[in-house]
Amino acid sequence: MRDAYHEELDALTGRLVEMTRLVRSAISRATTALLDADLQLAESVISHDEEVDRIFSEIETRIFDLMATQQPVAVDLRMVIAALRMGTDLERMGDLAEHVAKVARLRHPDSAIPPEIRSTIVEMGQIAERLVTKAGSCIASRNVELALELEDDDDAMDRLHRRLFKVLMAPDWKYGVEPAIDVTLIGRYYERYADHAVRVARDVVYLVTGSRTPEPDAV
């Protein structure tokens, strides 16, 4: 009985790691769709978000059943509580990737990204992928050292986010208001995606150490 219980806890970890893979693929494809004004790719990100939602809903059911039948305590209880929180964050990361894809779709066949900020968006996409990849490794390995690394990556994301605003507000910005609105929202989506990845990593620290770090101080 006890073994089936621990297998179920491991399965939970596996499903969370699977969620990180899906939302990594989503932000990666959404970034490409945005940069290349690729409608088909944008549509695929939008339609695949359901899969993330489905896994999260499955995780919630498993956790409810685990709690009702096994009454986990100590580290196991921290695991199920952390899993609920991590699942919520990963589900939201899927939504944010979908939002990026929707901007790409809205502006197609044009690109929502003026040439001057292309490289910043490329970097934001790369950092988003790095963050979620590390978050997945943290969940799988329960590596607290690695979890702390995500804070630095998030700082890098915040710097890119500020750089974006600088370009938008520069006197030589020549694209007017509509692209500025798009870029403002896109920047916000990447920045929030990063915040949620940091929250996942902090939940790994909580799960291992039993102590909570404060929430990310989101912009």
Next chain:
Amino acid sequence: MRDAYHEELDALTGRLVEMTRLVRSAISRATTALLDADLQLAESVISHDEEVDRIFSEIETRIFDLMATQQPVAVDLRMVIAALRMGTDLERMGDLAEHVAKVARLRHPDSAIPPEIRSTIVEMGQIAERLVTKAGSCIASRNVELALELEDDDDAMDRLHRRLFKVLMAPDWKYGVEPAIDVTLIGRYYERYADHAVRVARDVVYLVTGSRTPEPDAV
């Protein structure tokens, strides 16, 4: 023993209702700070957000202790799981009110809100307050009918949000890019605040009925 347990569950409800009061006051004061370019009021919203975070952290500790010592099942288990989720959403609503206040502070002594969109922001603030007030009543009364009302209020918020973009993108928008960025972000904060209130109401439905409605389809 059983009585102390139910008292503790009631206390949880009381703390969540207290969170709704605090984040209602926060969005109300943030809206006024924004409209009146009132720096002192903005600062007070920003400094009071800690209180919301503190209550949430206390709720989390209580829930962990409850789960570890009482092993709730059935509706009680749904209550603690829903409470964790509701607390997360309410904590985020506090952050979003703080973000609105920070825009007011950033632009002080100017106002971030051009006259043309003043009335829309007033309405968004009113709907945000109505949503969180109803969310608080739902938590206290477990009224499923009332919980469903929040969906309509959220639709009204989405309409205001779209109206905002329309004004920003109109050919006669004369304030340039910086105010457009401010208004884009502010609009997003109110819209997200409303989404989180709806999630709280949906958790009340879950807690009462045991069934989950899908996530709000956020813009």
